Amino acid sequence: MLKIAVLGVGRIGKMHAENIAAHPRASLAGVFDVHGPSAKEVSQKLGVKQYESAEAVFASGDVDAVLIATSTPTHADLLEQAIAAGKPVLCEKPIDLSLERVNACAARIAGTSIPIMLGFVRRFDTGHRAVRNAIASGAIGDLHQVIITSRDPGMAPASYIEVSGGIFRDMTIHDFDMARFILGEDVTEVSATGSRLVDPELMAKCADYDTVTVVLKTASGKQCIINNSRRAVYGYDQRVEALGSGGMAISENRPLNGMRLYSEQFTDQAAPLMNFFIERYADAFAAEISAFVDAVEKGAPPEVGFEDGRQALILAEAAMLSISEGRSVNTNEIG
Ligand SMILES: NC(=O)c1ccc[n+]([C@@H]2O[C@H](COP(=O)([O-])OP(=O)(O)OC[C@H]3O[C@@H](n4cnc5c(N)ncnc54)[C@H](O)[C@@H]3O)[C@@H](O)[C@H]2O)c1
Known part of the structure; x- marks a missing residue:
């Protein structure tokens, strides 16, 4: 124990x-x-x-x-x-x-x-991991493009946003790590855009954005598009899609249950999405503890460590620079 x-x-x-x-x-x-x-x-x-x-x-x-x-x-x-x-x-x-x-x-x-492990819990989600495994096994051929959709169900309280460090360091940081996990190679180029559409007043006050899109590119030309919103009225939206030369792999959202409802008025209605990260990633949080125990027991480096945390932060800094200077940023330019 x-x-x-x-x-x-x-x-x-x-x-x-x-x-x-x-x-x-x-x-x-x-x-x-x-x-x-x-x-x-x-x-x-x-x-x-x-x-x-x-x-x-x-x-x-x-x-x-x-x-x-x-x-x-x-x-x-x-x-x-x-x-x-x-x-x-x-x-x-x-x-x-x-x-x-x-x-x-x-x-x-x-x-x-x-052993030092970083809490990038989404790596332990069975769906997201299956996408990575599909790529690694060659099931979708050569990887070309990844799309990561990550939207919160609602705007966090102002007190949280004010000290969060901004959407890229606070929220997109998970997606930067997911991009590195799925792409399997270093990102060299970052281009980002941001808007204040959900709560323009709060975002302007904090010099932050609530709606962002980031395009990442690797040295070999693989692309990843990340889209984030602080508010999706239909719930916590977490999807990962990978397109390769031989097919596509998608990690879908998880509704509260698998039932689908059909009636005279509609077809294929599903239950709402799981509320937020504690519910959606419950299995992944438990698997994260197992991965930590494994690493400590074996004395081996954890599969997601300090350097992954540093690299994700470099991508956040690059995204911020990209917006402030209105250009694509090479990751070599950052720290
Ligand atoms: N992996 C994820 O999906 C995920 C999700 C949410 C939060 N987080 C991260 O987890 C951390 C905590 O977030 P939270 O939402 O639980 O915040 P929180 O404010 O609810 O909890 C933080 C707790 O830490 C305590 N604390 C502060 N300084 C301390 C210190 N020096 N020693 C001991 N206790 C101290 C506070 O009293 C508070 O109880 C943040 O860094 C956040 O970014 C990660």
Whole structure:
């Protein structure tokens, strides 16, 4: 049993804590949150220790590994402390909003053999992974084009948007990683456009966009189009489509159930889409914990690590530069 402690038990940390507690090869070693009542609630519900500080977690002999699910600006510091204490880490995305800070963190942890995994959960979705496997097996021939659709069911609260770092670092970051996962080669060119259509006032105030399209290109000419919206009234829209010389593979949306309804007035009505990421990626979040346990047990590098987090952030920076300068950006231009 790998004893994992969770740092930060807010919206996502609470779910991770429950997944660890339910995992057959892991146990929840305890939780810590700067907001005491949050930690107390989870520790009491799951019957585990509430630590008094992150330092106490890192110093504890009862903790084999840590999962960092705190607010984004704390990730890099906690990750460095975990590595200094010799604890393997599963860190939520993004590593930090600043590429400079991520590069400094990379320098500090350089050469470590302690497993560091990044929480790009969508890689563990069975549908998205099946698309990648179809490409790898040659089932659709040579890959030419990928389309990633990722739309939230509704605009996040203003308090969240204001500190999010902007749509590319906060939301598209998942799609940048998915693009790298599906394309299977480095992206060299990034072209982006953004609009303020859902909440123009809030977006203008935050110098952000709520509707974006990004075109990525690899050195060999493979293309990926990412489209994001902060609001799709029909629900959380998550699709990945890959076109190759010999066919196409699609990872479709998941409705709440598989029933289809036909009547005199309509045909083929499906149930609504799963509400949001906690529901839609529930299986993937559990599989992510398994992948982390595997990596730590084998002492092997996790299949999605620190450098993947850094590369996704480079693509976010390139997209922002592309919009601000109205041109296509070569990834070599970034940090
Ligand atoms: N992988 C995904 O799909 C996904 C989805 C949502 C959020 N996230 C990421 O997870 C992280 C947390 O997001 P959230 O929505 O759960 O936020 P949240 O605000 O609900 O929870 C964050 C928690 O961390 C605690 N915290 C802050 N600083 C701390 C510190 N130094 N030590 C201990 N606890 C601390 C806060 O008190 C809070 O309880 C963010 O980085 C976010 O980007 C990832």
